[in-house]
Amino acid sequence: MNACPIQVLNSGFVMTAGWKTSVKILLLFLCSSLRTLQVQAQGGSWELLVENAGIASMHTMVTHYGTAVFLDRTNIGPSQINLAPGTACRQNPADQVSTNDCTAHSVEFTPGPNTIRPLFIFTDTWCSSGQFGPDGTMTQTGGDSDGLMKIRTFKPCGDGTCDWVETTTELQDGRWYASNQVLPDGSQMVVGGRGIFTYEFVPSKGAPVPLPLLQQTNDDHNDNYYPFVHLLPTGDVFIFANTDSVIVNYKTNTVVRTLPRLEGTPRNYPSAGSSVLLPLTAADGYKKSECLVCGGAQFSGFGNPQVPAANDCGRIDVSDPASTWVKETMPFARTMGDMVMLPNLHTLIINGAQSGSQGWGFADNPALSPVEYDPSAAAGAGFTTMNPTTIPRMYHSTANLLPDGRVLVAGSNTHQYYTFTEPYPTELRVEAFSPEYLNAANDGQRPKITAAPASVGYGETFTVTVTIPNAPAGNIDILMNSAPFSTHSYSQGQRQLNLAATAPVAGADGTSYTITATSPPTAEIAPPSYYMLFALNGGIPSSAVWTRIG
Missing domain, CATH: 2.130.10.80 (Galactose oxidase/kelch, beta-propeller)
Known part of the structure; x- marks a missing residue:
């Protein structure tokens, strides 16, 4: 028996392929909501x-x-x-x-x-x-x-x-x-x-x-x-x-x-x-x-x-x-x-x-x-x-x-x-x-990376500059995400690193901030490749820039 309790009964009329697809999508949506x-x-x-x-x-x-x-x-x-x-x-x-x-x-x-x-x-x-x-x-x-x-x-x-x-x-x-x-x-x-x-x-x-x-x-x-x-x-x-x-x-x-x-x-x-x-x-x-x-x-x-x-x-x-x-x-x-x-x-x-x-x-x-x-x-x-x-x-x-x-x-x-x-x-x-x-409601907290290195070595200190419309509530995390190979429900090589980073230092304009971060110390922690570098402020991330390590 199908786990979805909603069924289409034979109503005696013929639906076009488009109508059938629309009804199918609607029922899938309703079934998902019920489940x-x-x-x-x-x-x-x-x-x-x-x-x-x-x-x-x-x-x-x-x-x-x-x-x-x-x-x-x-x-x-x-x-x-x-x-x-x-x-x-x-x-x-x-x-x-x-x-x-x-x-x-x-x-x-x-x-x-x-x-x-x-x-x-x-x-x-x-x-x-x-x-x-x-x-x-x-x-x-x-x-x-x-x-x-x-x-x-x-x-x-x-x-x-x-x-x-x-x-x-x-x-x-x-x-x-x-x-x-x-x-x-x-x-x-x-x-x-x-x-x-x-x-x-x-x-x-x-x-x-x-x-x-x-x-x-x-x-x-x-x-x-x-x-x-x-x-x-x-x-x-x-x-x-x-x-x-x-x-x-x-x-x-x-x-x-x-x-x-x-x-x-x-x-x-x-x-x-x-x-x-x-x-x-x-x-x-x-x-x-x-x-x-x-x-x-x-x-x-x-x-x-x-x-x-x-x-x-x-x-x-x-x-x-x-x-x-x-x-x-x-x-x-x-x-x-x-x-x-x-x-x-x-x-x-x-x-x-x-x-x-x-x-x-x-x-x-x-x-x-x-x-x-x-x-x-x-x-x-x-x-x-x-x-x-x-x-x-x-x-x-x-x-x-x-x-x-x-x-x-x-x-x-x-x-x-x-x-x-x-x-x-x-x-x-x-x-x-x-x-x-x-969600656009989070844009006031959203960092925008304006400067970051294109490449870093292992255990290297570097700076990331961001702009944020509203002052950050606390520290800003600097993250590195690998780019995996996704197939058959498993992403090969997927990895995320939360780097050591100092508290943000405000610039004179009141919206820019500089964070000093340290890259991972070894290739065992961060295998050499390109990573997406994100700044995360109070759970709201920036868009990433690409940084190569190794």
């Missing part, structure tokens, strides 16, 4: 940016030029956008549908003008992985079919000429559904994949290394694709698969600690929970490392869209050897939720469904309302339900933080191919969700 009555919606707004992006973005990444690269699989036949004029069609005999494809399967989206530029990618990127490196280049790895062992790069540019490059170097193990983590030396650790129980490095540091955790958590009842991987300030790596996790010293290739089990449902593909490393802060010397895992689904939901998803989160302080998981209950169940670290030190949980699992047509009851989580709140008081969208975003959807503080939401395709029929058609629309901190 979230236990927590009042408290703000945030939605904006439709693009009606047709040309592709359904399975993978999304925001470059240090502020553009977003959308990427889908390549071997499913034509998309809805042609390649740029003068670009030769893809002649790929490995494609399932067409070996002469003149459409794009990746595009560059520019927020503001909301323009779309087609990109060219050759091998299949279905369920692949990636991360930005020290110079801002995206290294993108694996996929399916002819893309299984591929390494691709995208070096962002400001003149509209940059495109994907297929390198001649390949992975050593074929990786489909793997996870990447950039390391202190700028290389990447590529973990797992379908039937692959190893990790390796790009560039290579030798043969792939077996990781027993991956084999132990993968059996006839559970897959553990896209493991959650977080670089810890110690330089070790936290790896989570379904219900179990370990800490790995990748330099010695040893498991240095096995953590307690997170009881409950499986959390990785196809159960599709999500995870973040909560903000690292200079206040404790960047020593405290807390991992948060939210949502998931019973494996019985694979193939059964009506099996309820998980409604809990687990939180653990991995820097404390004696710590155990602490559970919290979300306002409602969610699988396939994306977790986005916001510049107010909260985490947004957005997209997904309330029943079923990942897979083609294996989910129902879309989770239309985002939830904001405050990790500093008392247990049981950290969640706030925000205003809902009208567009379901389930399997193969993404969410990424933009420099202006909005959350870019794209994708959703519950079908093998592009299919534009109800109930959940392939989704080409692109939205932005504006958290409540972007």
Whole structure:
């Protein structure tokens, strides 16, 4: 039985496709409202940016030029956008549908003008992985079919000429559904994949290394694709698969600690929970490392869209050897939720469904309302339900933080191919969700960064100048947010740092203030790359400027 109590009865008249879509959206909105009555919606707004992006973005990444690269699989036949004029069609005999494809399967989206530029990618990127490196280049790895062992790069540019490059170097193990983590030396650790129980490095540091955790958590009842991987300030790596996790010293290739089990449902593909490393802060010397895992689904939901998803989160302080998981209950169940670290030190949980699992047509009851989580709140008081969208975003959807503080939401395709029929058609629309901190009523408190360094070294003191219409009530936090690779409900490489900063010093004009901040001391705390630098005043963030560290 469908969890939504509202049904459309046969009234004896025929509705047009447009009317059917309108009624569908209305009912989804009403159902979402009914399902979230236990927590009042408290703000945030939605904006439709693009009606047709040309592709359904399975993978999304925001470059240090502020553009977003959308990427889908390549071997499913034509998309809805042609390649740029003068670009030769893809002649790929490995494609399932067409070996002469003149459409794009990746595009560059520019927020503001909301323009779309087609990109060219050759091998299949279905369920692949990636991360930005020290110079801002995206290294993108694996996929399916002819893309299984591929390494691709995208070096962002400001003149509209940059495109994907297929390198001649390949992975050593074929990786489909793997996870990447950039390391202190700028290389990447590529973990797992379908039937692959190893990790390796790009560039290579030798043969792939077996990781027993991956084999132990993968059996006839559970897959553990896209493991959650977080670089810890110690330089070790936290790896989570379904219900179990370990800490790995990748330099010695040893498991240095096995953590307690997170009881409950499986959390990785196809159960599709999500995870973040909560903000690292200079206040404790960047020593405290807390991992948060939210949502998931019973494996019985694979193939059964009506099996309820998980409604809990687990939180653990991995820097404390004696710590155990602490559970919290979300306002409602969610699988396939994306977790986005916001510049107010909260985490947004957005997209997904309330029943079923990942897979083609294996989910129902879309989770239309985002939830904001405050990790500093008392247990049981950290969640706030925000205003809902009208567009379901389930399997193969993404969410990424933009420099202006909005959350870019794209994708959703519950079908093998592009299919534009109800109930959940392939989704080409692109939205932005504006958290409540972007409400115009907060503009008096909102800082505007007028000066900040374009690059900093480790442990370096620097100044940030801001203007604020109203005098700040206290200290101003200086935050650094990485730009992750978002796919399959997990943002690879997502990181937020709360820097050491002095109290603001007022300028003579009465609206400008100077803050002296200190960058993180090591690359273990802040792997080398470009970060969004935000100023946060009383819970109201500025727009970001891009700063490179390392």
